[in-house]
Amino acid sequence: MAVNSVTGPGSNAAQVSNTSGATLASNFETFLSLLTTQLRNQSPLDPLDTNQFTQQLVQFAGVEQQLKTNDTLSALLLSSQTAQAGAALNLVGREVTAFGQTSQLSDGKATWNLDSPKAGVTATITIRDSTGALVYTGKKDLKSGDQDFVWDGKRTDGTKAPEGLYTISVDAKDAAGNAVEVTSEVAGVVEGVDLSTGEAILLIGDIRVPLGQLKSVKALKA
Incomplete structure (x- = not known):
């Protein structure tokens, strides 16, 4: 079981925000120093335009607020990723x-x-390999609710397909010819978790299932 450490975009965002904050503080200190010098040496007969200083102060304040918002969002993202990782690891x-x-x-x-919302549904089953090439097509009558569809690994022409990952698509219609939405699901034992992308991916053999696609969890029977 190979479980990757949590290294998501939240940590990088925090580093960028900290660097930007230090730069902002340095620029702000320089701005205040220049402002103080200009005010101390301005001519009473030709005072400096205070509107310009006010606008610059507002701009500094706006940038500072945005950096604080970025820090908050980065912290929330990291917290969410950590919680997601913990939930995924508990499913192994x-x-x-x-x-x-x-x-x-x-x-x-x-x-x-396959989960059909009604009975009396005729489904055209299409199966493709990992390259998208058509491997099998056939028809199956569906009842209402959940039911298994087991493919024996034979292509439409009867030859045997190699082991690997295959994708199913279902085009279903009722007796009146109306389209019916049939959902497909996969099941298996979680062997590991991949956290390298920042999203928890459950590993079921070679099948990769995002944590958000989870429908149900069962404890293995002793």
């Missing part, structure tokens, strides 16, 4: 079901769960 070794179209052909079969 558990059986999960998730919304998805990609399943793994292994030992002569690949399984998807």
